[in-house]
Amino acid sequence: xxxxxxxxxxxxxxxxxxxxxxxxxxxxxxxxxxxxxxxxxxxxxxxxxxxxxxxxxxxxxxxxxxxxxxxxxxxxxxxxxxxxxxxxxxxxxxxxxxxxxxxxxxxxxxxxxxxxxxxxxxxxxxxxxxxxxxxxxxxxxxxxxxxxxxxxxxxxxxxxxxxxxxxxxxxxxxxxxxxxxxxxxxxxxxxxxxxxxxxxxxxxxxxxxxxxxxxxxxxxxxxxxxxxxxxxxxxxxxxxxxxxxxx
Numbered sequence: 170x171x172x173x174x175x176x177x178x179x180x181x182x183x184x185x186x187x188x189x190x191x192x193x194x195x196x197x198x199x200x201x202x203x204x205x206x207x208x209x210x211x212x213x214x215x216x217x218x219x220x221x222x223x224x225x226x227x228x229x230x231x232x233x234x235x236x237x238x239x240x241x242x243x244x245x246x247x248x249x250x251x252x253x254x255x256x257x258x259x260x261x262x263x264x265x266x267x268x269x270x271x272x273x274x275x276x277x278x279x280x281x282x283x284x285x286x287x288x289x290x291x292x293x294x295x296x297x298x299x300x301x302x303x304x305x306x307x308x309x310x311x312x313x314x315x316x317x318x319x320x321x322x323x324x325x326x327x328x329x330x331x332x333x334x335x336x337x338x339x340x341x342x343x344x345x346x347x348x349x350x351x352x353x354x355x356x357x358x359x360x361x362x363x364x365x366x367x368x369x370x371x372x373x374x375x376x377x378x379x380x381x382x383x384x385x386x387x388x389x390x391x392x393x394x395x396x397x398x399x400x401x402x403x404x405x406x407x408x409x410x411x412x413x414x415x416x
Contacts, residue, residue: 281318281405282397282403283296287414288412296409300317301374319405320389320395321387322393327362327366329354334355338351339364362391
């Protein structure tokens with residue numbers, strides 16, 4: 170294809186041509202072909218892999234300059250490694266991989282299920298947050314939702330260590346003066362057992378729009394039943410052997 174040409178006036182009888190990030194000086198002379206590969210001087214501190222050529226032709230009125238780009242196509246047996254926009258060659262300026270929309274479609278994400286019976290609250294919540302954020306994947310990106318969905322059953326049987334059942338406090342405020350309500354772990358577990366795990370996992374997710382989106386991937390239920398059989402959830406992999414409370 171023909172690239173854009175920028176003219177920079179230098180002297181009354183000379184001009185500069187900028188072609189594909191390289192500068193070539195031309196003057197009024199008989200028709201000849203100049204190639205940027207002949208000039209080894211670096212432009213802006215780097216060299217260009219492609220080799221554009223500039224054709225300078227002198228007429229009786231003005232000098233005509235055209236720029237032709239020479240780009241080697243990717244071989245047919247290697248095109249499967251490149252995107253459709255990179256058929257003419259790889260993008261040498263942007264080598265950092267970043268997930269595209271097709272890499273984190275919600276309908277393609279896996280579903281995990283975990284039984285919270287006699288599992289330590291903090292260790293279970295950290296494991297769930299890791300899989301919801303996608304930190305267990307090689308394609309983990311902090312600013313993209315790359316994680317999975319997690320289902321928690323038997324939330325009312327989650328365990329804590331020490332004296333947290335009576336000393337751990339949960340506060341909520343109605344927004345009116347004097348509207349703060351304080352509950353212990355035992356009181357909240359008897360009233361809304363799902364809120365304990367939701368509160369723990371939410372504190373381990375990012376604060377902002379991404380965190381609110383990731384929080385929707387957590388499904389907590391009281392009892393052994395859940396309405397997500399169609400998603401075919403698999404067992405949540407847990408490496409921490411201390412997560413199970415010893416009786």
